[in-house]
Amino acid sequence: MSQGAFVKRQFGHRARLVLPYAEVLKADEQAHAARTMWNCLHAWWQMMPKGKRTLANADAAIRQARNDVDFLAVLPAQAAQAVLKTYYQAWKNCWDGRADAPNFKGRFRSVMSVDIPQGRDLQIKRVHRRWGQVNIPYLGRVRFRWTRSLPIGKHANADNRITGARLVKDHLGWHIAFRVMTLESAPSPHEGPEVGIDAGVNLPLALSDGNHIDHGRPARLQDGQADRDKWLNPDEKAKLLRLERQAAERKQHCKPGQRTSRRLHHTYDQIRGLRAKATRRHQDWQHKTTTALAQQYGTVVVEALTITNMVKSAKGTIEEPGKNVAQKSGLNRSISQEAWGRTVTMLAYKTARYGGALHKVPAPNTSLRCSACGFITPGSREDQATFICKNPDCDFEANADWNAAQNILHLYRMGHALIPAAGRAVVRRARHVKPPTAR
Incomplete structure (x- = not known):
């Protein structure tokens, strides 16, 4: 959308959060609650007749679930509404032929994330050159790594502001991805070949x-x-091969239906860390x-x-x-x-x-x-x-x-x-x- 010589631009900026162990557990609980909310919503959608699959009925079901189940109550209300909007948009993408139908989310295969749709709830403040503070619902004020300027304070207005954020967890820990909207001067046409x-x-x-x-x-x-690990050096490839063999050996001792041991989960975490390093490179x-x-x-x-x-x-x-x-x-x-x-x-x-x-x-x-x-x-x-x-x-x-x-x-x-x-x-x-x- 352009306004004269200016154009609105939306982009994301991801920063690493610094959370104490207790806050990490709370963030994990919110992510698991968001995944469970998605699965409950998908089950409700499949059970309801087509005439009653509306946003209003789904919103009422979500509110009732948060009141009845304490595990789902740890998820903020705005984050629960974001789950509903994302799920409904997934169906619209399926109806338009842009994606497959949504399905249940697995515990270990889905990305742990929590959405913060309201930008005004973040209350971002820069502490000094390297660190900033952000307010996260149900977690409070936490620090994050400041690596680029953000439209906050007197620099924020209707055209330059943070519209929301999303908490995402990977092998390095929890990160926050800000959604930023800015009004910039329109670039001149590129004269390149x-x-x-x-x-x-x-x-x-x-x-x-x-x-x-x-x-x-x-x-x-x-x-x-095919070399799947070409972004790793020889030492890292040797370590990955050793961990994969170790995981296969430990998995043989797990009986069907038996809970996976902590050692095996620890080996999987190490493998996941090396894969994440290759992806970042x-x-x-x-x-x-x-x-x-x-x-x-x-x-x-x-x-x-x-x-x-x-x-x-x-x-x-x-x-x-x-x-x-x-x-x-x-x-x-x-x-x-x-x-x-x-x-x-x-x-x-x-x-x-x-x-x-x-x-x-x-x-x-x-x-x-x-x-x-x-x-x-x-x-x-x-x-x-x-x-x-x-x-x-x-x-x-x-x-x-x-x-x-x-x-x-x-x-x-x-x-x-x-x-x-x-x-x-x-x-x-x-x-x-x-x-x-x-x-």
Whole structure:
């Protein structure tokens, strides 16, 4: 939304909380209560007739549950309302075909989080250069790490303010993610060149101008298996392998239905810590890389990939078993680890911030078509790293990822860019319908 020469911008800022052990237990109780509230709401939704599945009835059920169950009463009322709004929005996304239907949340597989929808309840105050204080409902005043300026005090107004926050727990502990709305001057149009980007596994980002970007870590091991832990150094990989073997050995001693031992949970926590460290390193690389791309190029073109379909299992059925299941499983892990969707999301808001634009083009045949002659000939991609056109009149040979990036940019210049919606290029199509093919 623009107002003259200014534009409203919404972003999030995450900071680490410093909580005593007693406050950590209270925050854990609130997170478990929020997850239980979601599961109770989902069970209520499934039991009620369709005519009575309304927000008013769900709100009344939530209020009654908080009055009857002491465990749910530890969750603030505003946080309980946020659970209801999030659940209802999940169903709207399902009805619009943007996501699958919501389901129950598991204790160990779901992220522990508590929403604080009212920004005025936070009462943020900066203590000194490195620390700040924030008021959290049912927890009181707690400290957090101050790493960037926030619109508080005399700097806060209707256009520059904190609209809310969310408490999130990971292996490092509890963090608070502020939702910030600011009014900034609109950026001038970016005069940089156009570039097509092809996301891959062996080469993370291949650019159409040849300035390929690599994270300096091998995508595959020598035996052909995907390296899931490429963001860890050799010592950390050895430690992770030892912990995984230790966890497998201790799990053998757990009988079905028996409660998991504390030693096994401690081993799982150590494994989770190493995985989280690798994720943080990858996200740091993604942020730095996408920022550099947004500053250098005015128009960025990427493929409209349906990643969920690309990482489906190849096991098949009993009647029709799949082929090359192990190789497909390794490829799926590599695709998931590269997090292409997160890279595109970062490029979308960073290009807009620097005055550029992100466009998406249809993905089919971008890696099979020759960028020199435009024909698709069988056998051109016999080698994953090299593209050799089999057209007798062409004989074009180049890097396979660079060839795909050239095709992506060419589709945009020919007018095949998908229609952007709400400031970002997305693909809207009905569920269970094949994506359109490129001509």
